[in-house]
Amino acid sequence: xxxxxxxxxxVILYLGYNNLHVxxxxxxxxYQTKFGxxxxxxxxxxEFGSKIICAKGYVHALPIVxxxxxxxxxxxxxxxxMADISLILLELDIKPGSIVIEAGTGxxxxxxxxxxxxxxxxxxxxxxxxxxxxxxxxxxFEEHGLSPYVTAKHRDVLANGFEHENIADAVFLxxxxxxxxxxxxxxxxxxxxxxxxxxxxxxxxxQRTCQRLRANGFExxxxxxxxxxxxxxxxxxxxxxxxxxxxNQDQPKQEEQQQDEEEVNNIKSPKRESMEDxxxxxxxxxxxxxxxxxxxTKRQAPETVSTLVANGPLVMPGHTGYLTFAYFKQE
Amino acid sequence: MALFKDxxxxxxxxxxxxxxxxxxxxxxxxxxxxxxxxxxxxDECDGTYFELKDRYLSKIKTDQAKNLIQTExxxxxxxxxxxxxxxxxxxxxxxxQHDEIEQMKSEGASGQTIISQLxxxxxxxxxxxxxxxxxxxxxxxxKYIQIYQAWKPSIRLLCQAYTHDLQKIMYLRRDTLAMxxxxxxxxxxxxxxxxxxxxxxxxxxxIQRCAGGNGLIFNLTPAGEHxxxxxxxxxMDFSEEYTSNxxxxxxxxxxxxxxxxxxxxxxxxxxxxxxxMLQAQARRQRRLDGLQLFEKTKMNSLIIASKYDSLSILQHxxxxxxxxxxxxxxxxxxxxxxxxxxxxxxxxGTIHVEVADSWLREYQILDERxxxxxxxxxxxxxxxxxxxxxx
Numbered sequence: 001x002x003x004x005x006x007x008x009x010x011v012i013l014y015l016g017y018n019n020l021h022v023x024x025x026x027x028x029x030x031y032q033t034k035f036g037x038x039x040x041x042x043x044x045x046x047e048f049g050s051k052i053i054c055a056k057g058y059v060h061a062l063p064i065v066x067x068x069x070x071x072x073x074x075x076x077x078x079x080x081x082m083a084d085i086s087l088i089l090l091e092l093d094i095k096p097g098s099i100v101i102e103a104g105t106g107x108x109x110x111x112x113x114x115x116x117x118x119x120x121x122x123x124x125x126x127x128x129x130x131x132x133x134x135x136x137x138x139x140x141f142e143e144h145g146l147s148p149y150v151t152a153k154h155r156d157v158l159a160n161g162f163e164h165e166n167i168a169d170a171v172f173l174x175x176x177x178x179x180x181x182x183x184x185x186x187x188x189x190x191x192x193x194x195x196x197x198x199x200x201x202x203x204x205x206x207q208r209t210c211q212r213l214r215a216n217g218f219e220x221x222x223x224x225x226x227x228x229x230x231x232x233x234x235x236x237x238x239x240x241x242x243x244x245x246x247x248n249q250d251q252p253k254q255e256e257q258q259q260d261e262e263e264v265n266n267i268k269s270p271k272r273e274s275m276e277d278x279x280x281x282x283x284x285x286x287x288x289x290x291x292x293x294x295x296x297t298k299r300q301a302p303e304t305v306s307t308l309v310a311n312g313p314l315v316m317p318g319h320t321g322y323l324t325f326a327y328f329k330q331e
Numbered sequence: 332m333a334l335f336k337d338x339x340x341x342x343x344x345x346x347x348x349x350x351x352x353x354x355x356x357x358x359x360x361x362x363x364x365x366x367x368x369x370x371x372x373x374d375e376c377d378g379t380y381f382e383l384k385d386r387y388l389s390k391i392k393t394d395q396a397k398n399l400i401q402t403e404x405x406x407x408x409x410x411x412x413x414x415x416x417x418x419x420x421x422x423x424x425x426x427x428q429h430d431e432i433e434q435m436k437s438e439g440a441s442g443q444t445i446i447s448q449l450x451x452x453x454x455x456x457x458x459x460x461x462x463x464x465x466x467x468x469x470x471x472x473x474k475y476i477q478i479y480q481a482w483k484p485s486i487r488l489l490c491q492a493y494t495h496d497l498q499k500i501m502y503l504r505r506d507t508l509a510m511x512x513x514x515x516x517x518x519x520x521x522x523x524x525x526x527x528x529x530x531x532x533x534x535x536x537x538i539q540r541c542a543g544g545n546g547l548i549f550n551l552t553p554a555g556e557h558x559x560x561x562x563x564x565x566x567m568d569f570s571e572e573y574t575s576n577x578x579x580x581x582x583x584x585x586x587x588x589x590x591x592x593x594x595x596x597x598x599x600x601x602x603x604x605x606x607x608m609l610q611a612q613a614r615r616q617r618r619l620d621g622l623q624l625f626e627k628t629k630m631n632s633l634i635i636a637s638k639y640d641s642l643s644i645l646q647h648x649x650x651x652x653x654x655x656x657x658x659x660x661x662x663x664x665x666x667x668x669x670x671x672x673x674x675x676x677x678x679x680g681t682i683h684v685e686v687a688d689s690w691l692r693e694y695q696i697l698d699e700r701x702x703x704x705x706x707x708x709x710x711x712x713x714x715x716x717x718x719x720x721x722x
Contacts, residue, residue, distance in 0.1 A: 003654075014682055014720075049654030051721040060682055060720045063655060065516055068683070083689060086509035093485045096519055096542035116518045117540060193378045203701060210696040217397075223694040226506050230687040231665070231713075233672060308669050310686050322694065329378045331393045 005043045005050075005061060010143050012068050013038070014060040020072040024143070033059060064144045066112040073140075076133045079109035080174070083228035084199065084320055089117050091325045092170035092195045101171040101188055102126040103157045103181070108137040110172065115141075115149045124150040125164065127157045157181060162188040174199045174321075179212040186216060186328060193329035201321040209324055218326040225322055231310035240303040333483060335372045340566045341481045342488040343388075346400075346473045349491040351484065351566050359386070372481050383477045396478050399443065409457035410464060417455055427452040442476035462700060484566050486536050493532070500529040501636060502663050504711050506691045512536055514716040515632040516657040519544040524630045524648055526551045526582060528638040531560035534577075535567045537634070543572040549625050551582035551648070553639070557618075578621030585625060585647060594619050629653035636661035642670045649678070652719045660715040668715040680722030688713045 005011060005025055013021045015033060023031050029040040036055025043052065048063045062068060067082055080088075088110065094100060098118045105111060105128035114124050128134035134154035141150050155163065158177070161184040162168075168188045173181055178198040185196055196218070200206050206223055213221050335341055335354055343350045343362075352360045354373060359366040368387045372379075380396035381388035411417075418424075427448055435445050449471055450456050459467065482488055490505040497503075503511075511533070517523060517540045525548065527533040534550050541548060550560055557579050564574075584590035594615070604612065630652050635641050641660050652658065662668050668686050675681045689711045693704045 017683065047654055047721075049718075049720045062718070062720075065657075067513060067516070082510060082513055083506070086513040087506050089513070090487055090490075090505060090509040093487055095539050113513065116516070119519050120544075121542070192376060206694075206696055207698070207701055211698070219397075221696075223696050225690075225692045225694070227690045228510065228687050229689065230685050233669075233686070308673055310665050310669060324696070327378065329393075 003047050005046050005048060007044060008143075009043075010064050011043060011048075012062040012064060012072050014062050014068075015057075018071075020068060022069075022072050022074070035059060064112075066116055069112050070109045073107055073109060075107050076130075076136060077104075077106040079107045080199070081109070081228070081317070081320065083226045084323060085110050085113045087224070087226050087323060088172060088197050088199075089113060091323070092172065092197055094118060094122075094170055096121055098122040098169045099167050099190075100124045101162055101168045103162070103171075103173055103175060104128045104130075105134060105137045105152055106174065107133070108140055110174075111137065111141070111150065111152075112144070112146070114172075115146050119149050122149065125162070125168075126150060126152050127155045127162065128152070129154070129156040157184060164188055166191050169194050171196045172199070173197070176205070177208075178205070179208045182209075182212045182216055182218075186330070189328055189330075191330050193327060196326045196328060198324045199321045200324070201319070203322065206322045206324055213324075213326050216328075217331075218328045220327040221324065222326075223322050223324045225319070227317060227320070229312060229316050232313055233308060233310055235306055236309045238305045238307075240305065242302070334374050334376050335481065335483075337373055340484050340568050341369070341372060342484050342492060343479045343481055344488075344491075345477060345479045349488065349494070351489070351492050375481065377481075377483045379481055381479045381481060383479070388479060388481075391478070396480075399476055400472055400478050410461045411458040413460065414463070417458055424455045425449065425453050442472070445475050446471045484568065486532070486539060486567075489532060489535070489563055489566060493530075500532050501638065501661070502710055502712055503529050503532065503636065503661060504689075504691065504708055506689050507661065507712050507714060508532065508536065510687075510689065511634065511636070511659050511661055511714055512540065514657060514714065515634050515659045517541065517632050519546070521546045521631045522549075522628050522653075523547075523632045523634065524549045524551060524625075524651065525634045526639075526644050526648070527560060527634065527636045529560075529563075529636055531563035531565075533634055533636055534560045535563040535569075537632075538564065538569055538573050538577060539567065541573075541576070543576065546576065546631070547624060547628055548577045549621065549628070549630075550577060550579045551585065551644075552579055554581045554583055557581075557614075578617065578624060580618055580621040580625055582644070584622055585651075588626075591619055591622055625651070629656075631656045633658040634661075635659070641667050642674060645671050646674065649719070654719060654721060656719045658717060658719065661712055662715070663710070663712050665713045668713050671715055675717065680719060681717045682720050684715070684717035686713055686715050 007025055007027055009025045011023055011025055013023060013033065015021065015035065025040050025043055027041060027044070031038045031040065033054060035057030038052060038054055038059065043061055046061060048061060050061055051058050052061055070079065070081060094114060094117045096118055099122060100114050100118060102111060102114065102124060105126040111124060111126055118124060128137065131154045134152055138152040141147055141152060158175070158180050165187050167190065169190060171185050171188060171194065175181060178200065198209050200209065210221055210223065337354060337356050340351060340353050343352055350362060352369060354369045356370050357368065359368050366386055367383065371387055371389050375390060380391050380393055382391045432445060435448070446468065456464065456467065487505070490508060493500050517537055519542055521541055523537055523541065523546065525534055525537060537548060552559060628651065633648055633652060633656065635644050637644060641662060645660065660668060660671055665686065672684060672686060675684055691711065692707050695702060695704055
């Protein structure tokens with residue numbers, strides 16, 4: 001695969017963190033971005049990863065990488081995201097050479113990650129019962145140069161099975177009623193054993209699936225849920241309160257203690273003022289003292305501590321679906 | 332279909348325990364201080380069941396094994412409705428004594444026999460609810476029935492084996508490892524630089540995903556710790572094809588043009604080199620070759636999961652990264668990743684920089700008894716990830 005953008009290349013334009021757009025490069029076409037017009041001709045011949053300057057800013061031209069594709073792809077269905085995708089690949093032992101069955105194809109989010117993991121010697125057979133969706137996925141695989149590794153078919157697997165027998169190392173099901181596919185799964189998995197994963201949003205679906213799996217001799221059945229939490233970076237500025245109790249106890253040396261806003265040290269509180277007015281009630285800041293204090297505080301900027309922090313997001317994905325894994329071997 | 336051979340590694344699972352072993356004819360392994368011979372694993376396949384008989388793990392049929400380990404239905408005619416009349420008087424409820432059990436064991440009684448005895452001599456078993464009876468039986472089975480399953484090693488099983496030894500792999504949880512592999516975009520033909528202190532778990536995962544190929548895998552280890560990443564790679568029994576493009580290089584010397592020169596100036600001794608010395612020389616030469624190759628290679632992926640300071644490592648390796656390459660840094664705590672983030676922002680030339688952790692919850696799915704497990708991991712660690720682009 002070449003490093004240079006060419007006519008017909010699919011490019012992910014990265015405008016910002018949640019701002020990705022997919023384009024197919026065509027000579028003389030123009031794509032309007034919030035930074036201004038982006039001429040496709042400016043992309044041709046450039047290396048992927050290049051910065052393209054536009055009128056009011058810049059974008060980066062990136063290749064189709066599964067994680068970015070998941071964020072940028074046109075949704076035809078609800079898709080799987082990286083947390084679930086990654087765990088599926090690990091738990092199903094998907095690696096180069098693996099033969100994997102997927103139903104349904106959906107929008108091809110998981111498919112792209114599977115293909116990355118199984119090349120060059122493995123193969124993905126993916127089935128979708130919606131004809132147009134199947135076609136769109138097939139086109140995308142073609143455009144992304146992935147056709148050698150995947151066969152995308154329009155097929156109702158619950159009614160008609162997976163077409164092959166005893167070829168698969170792993171099967172992944174994202175179907176409303178995965179328990180009805182169990183008998184087909186048993187037929188398509190390799191005789192020497194293979195693994196299954198079902199993805200279901202509802203716990204009732206999981207219960208029915210697990211019941212059916214147990215009844216049919218599946219082993220190592222386990223169900224998990226995985227959620228990823230992306231932290232948000234901020235500079236947090238914390239101003240220190242001047243406690244009068246601290247000020248009353250210390251000598252007046254405030255002039256020497258001007259602090260930088262950026263400094264991140266533990267600062268000693270200002271030294272106490274001399275007790276010339278000792279007979280005055282110490283609990284109450286007298287006008288004189290208040291004046292002295294406020295004058296000295298005017299001279300000295302309030303102390304601020306700044307640190308880079310990572311905070312949890314206010315809202316995050318709370319549920320995608322339950323992942324159920326199991327092992328099956330014909331006896 | 333691959334069968335176990337003499338010398339292969341295998342993963343043995345028994346209830347909740349997972350152990351990595353090496354099969355060597357007539358050389359025993361130890362599980363819970365018991366000497367066990369694995370000879371009969373040879374020529375068997377993945378997923379086979381074994382029972383412990385006279386110190387040897389001997390194959391048993393799957394349905395036989397399943398009957399012994401699973402308690403799906405209790406054919407209990409006698410069961411209670413709730414626990415209102417049950418009192419937990421440990422020593423009184425079970426009338427079978429400890430030394431009686433030990434005697435049965437030494438007489439060679441099967442786990443099934445012992446359990447039957449425990450059930451019949453329990454004062455409360457018949458008063459328990461059906462679910463409680465199942466739970467009780469499962470608990471006893473875990474204790475008294477030693478049925479093992481043998482598996483070919485996989486990254487998933489290695490993660491499982493380390494669950495009780497997480498400190499060795501820097502507490503890297505399997506979902507974090509899984510996401511690390513995705514974020515680094517590792518694939519066949521990738522050039523990868525790895526700096527890890529996880530017993531080679533990450534290196535092994537990368538080797539498996541690259542599967543030979545035209546890319547190069549550089550494993551950067553501090554001097555004197557060349558073998559620190561050996562364990563997991565050994566466990567995976569990789570072929571020559573998979574490891575021929577892996578170079579272990581001393582991380583201290585990267586970017587130091589004089590290091591290779593200095594190494595080459597060492598005069599060869601005049602004595603006839605022994606077998607051991609020849610091997611050591613070959614390894615040394617490989618390291619030098621690796622160092623030189625590293626200088627000429629543009630990395631597609633960088634993975635750091637090191638007990639050493641991540642920021643200084645990142646600073647030294649980042650200029651070897653190609654355009655559109657991916658970097659991932661793992662840390663148990665978020666603070667060191669914030670330092671790296673600050674550095675990256677200042678340096679420029681990166682996008683899609685994220686710091687994330689994750690939440691992993693396991694469920695018990697049983698009829699009328701579905702709920703998450705009582706305990707869960709609270710420590711996923713953190714991943715800092717991003718891509719290198721033109722600045």
